[in-house]
Amino acid sequence: MEFEELYNTYFKAVYRYVLRLSGDAHVAEEVTSDTFFKAVKAIHKFRGECEVRVWLCQIAKNCYYSFLKNSGKTENIDTPELLNISDSNTSVEERIARKETAKELQDLLHRIPEPYKEVFMWRTYAELSFKQIAQMFGKTDNWACVTYHRARTMLIKGLEESDYEE
Numbered sequence: 001m002e003f004e005e006l007y008n009t010y011f012k013a014v015y016r017y018v019l020r021l022s023g024d025a026h027v028a029e030e031v032t033s034d035t036f037f038k039a040v041k042a043i044h045k046f047r048g049e050c051e052v053r054v055w056l057c058q059i060a061k062n063c064y065y066s067f068l069k070n071s072g073k074t075e076n077i078d079t080p081e082l083l084n085i086s087d088s089n090t091s092v093e094e095r096i097a098r099k100e101t102a103k104e105l106q107d108l109l110h111r112i113p114e115p116y117k118e119v120f121m122w123r124t125y126a127e128l129s130f131k132q133i134a135q136m137f138g139k140t141d142n143w144a145c146v147t148y149h150r151a152r153t154m155l156i157k158g159l160e161e162s163d164y165e166e
Contacts, residue, residue, distance in 0.1 A: 003036070003040050006036070006039065006040070006043075006052070007036055009052075010052060010053055010056050011032065011036070013053050013056075013057070013126075014032050014035055014036070014053075014056050014057060014060050015028055015029070015032045016127075017057050017060055017061075017125055017126040017127075018031045018032050018035070018060050018063075018064055020124075020125040020126075021060075021061070021064050021125055022064060027064075027067065030067070031060060031063045031064045031067050032060065034063045034067070035056060035059050035060040035063050036056075038059055038063065039055075039056055039059055042059075049135065050132065050135045050136055051132060051135070053132075054126075054128060054132050054135065054136060057122075057126045057128070058136070104159065104162060105155065105159070108154075108155050108158040108159070109121075109155065111158070112151055112154045112155065112158075115137065115147055116147055116150055116151035116154060117151065119133055119137075119144060119147040119148050119151060120148055120151035120152065120155070122136070123144075123148045130142075130144040130145045130148065131144070133148070
């Protein structure tokens with residue numbers, strides 16, 4: 001695949017993913033550019049074990065973390081609001097919608113163990129399907145789905161528990 005075709009096909013998906021990670025359009029542009037530069041240099045290493053979009057998002061995530069490390073901003077990795085953890089419980093949905101909840105959710109996300117955190121981030125930020133996530137981990141679609149929902153449950157439970165502490 002040529003650079004132009006790769007770029008035109010996947011730019012929006014990669015940019016949107018980085019924008020959700022960073023919450024900053026300028027950072028997303030810089031990291032996305034770096035992602036495609038690195039992808040072109042490493043295209044010969046792509047084994048086709050996952051979709052190209054997934055591979056590019058993995059590169060983008062690594063580029064973003066490198067950007068944070070180099071800029072001294074590593075404490076702020078997951079700042080976008082986690083809107084996808086809403087539940088049928090209205091009080092939790094209302095809390096998620098409030099801006100002050102974003103920090104609480106970020107803290108909760110950092111406290112949940114792997115692979116739950118990683119699966120939740122891939123599903124929420126990159127909007128990957130369970131099949132794509134399963135491919136990345138070498139697991140089944142069902143494993144990815146269950147892991148995501150367990151992570152979501154952990155986050156909702158954490159929000160509910162913080163209500164009792166207040």
